[in-house]
Amino acid sequence: MTKPEPVVVVHGGAGDLASADDRRQYLEGVRGALEAGRAALAEGAEAAVLAAVSYMESETIMNAGRGAALAADGSAALDAGFMDGSNRRYGGVTGVRRCLHPVQIAARLAREGDFGRLVGPPDADSLADEFGLPHCEPEALVTERTRRLHAERVALTTPQGAPFLDTVGAVALDADGKIAAAVSTGGMSLKRPGRIGDSPVVGGGFWADDEVGACVTTGVGEVLMRQGTARRCVQLVADGASPEDAAARALDELLDHPGDQRGVSGLIFVDRHGRVVLDHNSREMSGGWVRASGELKSTHLWRPS
DSSP: OOOOOOEEEEEEEEEEOSOHHHHHHHHHHHHHHHHHHHHHGGGOHHHHHHHHHHHHHHOTTSSSSTTOOOOTTSOOOEEEEEEETTTTEEEEEEEEOSOSOHHHHHHHHHTSSSSEEEEOTTHHHHHHHHTTOOOOOGGGGOOHHHHHHHHHHHHSSSGGGSOEEEOEEEEEEOTTSOEEEEEEEOOSTTOOTTOOOSTTSBTTTEEEETTTEEEEEEEOHHHHHHHTHHHHHHHHHHTTOOHHHHHHHHHHTTOOSTTOOTTOEEEEEEETTOOEEEEESSSEEEEEEEETTSOEEEEEEEOOO
16 A cells, blocks of 8 residues: 655644735745745654744744734743654643743653643743753743734724634654644733643644544634544544544534634644645634645635625
């Protein structure tokens, strides 16, 4: 049987954007992440997803790393998660304020213990030093753009309606059939300090299993955690659903009632055969995929209002 071609899939977030220029910059970030992931794909699925997500953490247009959405107190507090599909070890970190690449911390945590680790503040920041990762001051995570957006959203009567795309993530399948998932975020704009979303939570924000596939979610963390959407999507495929049907069903289950907007989200998925899905029930989502051969597709997905 012919082995599937290795592939990296990324998303730059699901939600709503304010301008065509923002959409252009998001797509540029997605393309850069895909190229970074492809360059690392020969080293394996783990290296590929970490390279892709680390690239997006460095892109100030995206809600991760430098330029992440600010909490209600005006600070940037980062969350991230990683899972190795070969042993299902995971790492999650939350409340990071002194490291540009929390996804790298999450990956190191995944190597500890039989299952994995989830670490929050204040110890999350100390892990960067422990693991030999670059340290930064909290102010380095905040940009003029995020300060401006924060001020605009504070001034809104209903700030939850402010435009944003939430979270970045990647899944990959390598030449050895290994699968991995990684995710990073600054969380929801104007979040309560200390709030934890789905990104560092195994099963809600990310899931990977070499025998089936990997999924990373983006959107309303509280609902994604409640439904365990990332694992739900992978399990539906394990139970016989096609990747497309599994993604659509997992997203449909987020909407409690007709017209409910609280569960608007998105996901990316790759299975062990190299089949790729990008889906969303939000107004828009940026994402794409690239195969080892160099075949690349990046897109900004739309859903009619």
